[in-house]
Amino acid sequence: xxKYAKPSPPLTPPPSKQSSNQTPQxxxxxxxxxxxxxxxxxxxxLESVPSAIQTLRQLAQDFGHLEASYSLGVIYECGLPAPxxxxxDIQEAMGWFEIAAGGSHCGAQYRLGNVNMSTLADxxxxxxxxxxxxxxxxxxxxxxxxxxxxxxxxCEGGVDENRx
Numbered sequence: 833x834x835k836y837a838k839p840s841p842p843l844t845p846p847p848s849k850q851s852s853n854q855t856p857q858x859x860x861x862x863x864x865x866x867x868x869x870x871x872x873x874x875x876x877x878l879e880s881v882p883s884a885i886q887t888l889r890q891l892a893q894d895f896g897h898l899e900a901s902y903s904l905g906v907i908y909e910c911g912l913p914a915p916x917x918x919x920x921d922i923q924e925a926m927g928w929f930e931i932a933a934g935g936s937h938c939g940a941q942y943r944l945g946n947v948n949m950s951t952l953a954d955x956x957x958x959x960x961x962x963x964x965x966x967x968x969x970x971x972x973x974x975x976x977x978x979x980x981x982x983x984x985x986x987c988e989g990g991v992d993e994n995r996x
Contacts, residue, residue, distance in 0.1 A: 888903055889904065904928040905927075905944075928940075929943050945962045945974065955987070958977075962974040962981070
């Protein structure tokens, strides 16, 4: 352990920190969430990025970790700034967003909707995804995007049709 590293937190939070209506996490969930947090911290610091991305892939593929799938989508949608780390790859990003969106991750539904609007010009699929993110997760960006789509008349039942 590095001399400035903090000791690892306990695997389960003390009982006083868990709310009474929260379902306790299984040991596997605790482990995967800890691994996810560690991988994200490494990526934010631009340290051990290939290893951290591999960890996210493993969490997403082997454990169905939706935040890991979503995070991989964001990484491939935006790329990472250091040369040679991660290049922008919209197709790869869409694949990861689709996995997370399929698990009702509202952030992934919203971002996938944006990709459908901007890159694929598929307004109907974008509208469907924005509705899912709005209805299932109260995602404010998705709500705003839907409002703009209806105002511009990009959706059936848009403002122009309602004024008739």
